[in-house]
Amino acid sequence: DAKTTQPTSMDCAEGRAANLPCNHSTISGNEYVYWYRQIHSQGPQYIIHGLKNNETNEMASLIITEDRKSSTLILPHATLRDTAVYYCIANFIQGAQKLVFGQGTRLTINP
Amino acid sequence: DGGITQSPKYLFRKEGQNVTLSCEQNLNHDAMYWYRQDPGQGLRLIYYSQIVNDFQKGDIAEGYSVSREKKESFPLTVTSAQKNPTAFYLCASSMGLAGPYEQYFGPGTRLTVT
Numbered sequence: 001d002a003k004t005t006q007p008t009s010m011d012c013a014e015g016r017a018a019n020l021p022c023n024h025s026t027i028s029g030n031e032y033v034y035w036y037r038q039i040h041s042q043g044p045q046y047i048i049h050g051l052k053n054n055e056t057n058e059m060a061s062l063i064i065t066e067d068r069k070s071s072t073l074i075l076p077h078a079t080l081r082d083t084a085v086y087y088c089i090a091n092f093i094q095g096a097q098k099l100v101f102g103q104g105t106r107l108t109i110n111p
Numbered sequence: 112d113g114g115i116t117q118s119p120k121y122l123f124r125k126e127g128q129n130v131t132l133s134c135e136q137n138l139n140h141d142a143m144y145w146y147r148q149d150p151g152q153g154l155r156l157i158y159y160s161q162i163v164n165d166f167q168k169g170d171i172a173e174g175y176s177v178s179r180e181k182k183e184s185f186p187l188t189v190t191s192a193q194k195n196p197t198a199f200y201l202c203a204s205s206m207g208l209a210g211p212y213e214q215y216f217g218p219g220t221r222l223t224v225t
Contacts, residue, residue, distance in 0.1 A: 032211045034211075043203070043219050044203075044216050046213035098156050098169065100156075101155075103151070103152065103153050
């Protein structure tokens, strides 16, 4: 699986858009980009995934660069409940979905 | 409500004892997984199972064992051979292995061995 690189921590004001970057420069053609988040002492929660095109769901948007070497997760109107550790994962679609979690980005939403 | 349950939430054991962590899902998912998380770290895969009566080692399987006798259940046994068993254990499931399926996680069991 491709290694991903994320900033250790970020801050964002409540109500603003939170933009979380992820670098996956060694990603291969059949690896999807997944985003999960983990609120303290809970199990991770799936947010979104994508392959090439930008994706949007009720929680967030995922913007993947044309060369697929990086992506950005966007939380359009951050709330205090979005404070969590956000994990960016590159994962093969064939075989076992063995997710490799790095240390993620600790996002703090400030009132 | 559909979901994954793990019990208990907190578990305390003495060193040298085996302990079994429960994981049950009613999502009708084929694949199930066990992860371990240490403080300030990401998750690491212990074991995973694609179907009943089949399971595969993950990255850190030593000192652990699993069984998959029913689709809904995937218990994890932490044996006395596991050198550092104190950790947060998370169970997950997904529809299968071959697609870009998301994994659904349980609430976790925090195991403390003294």
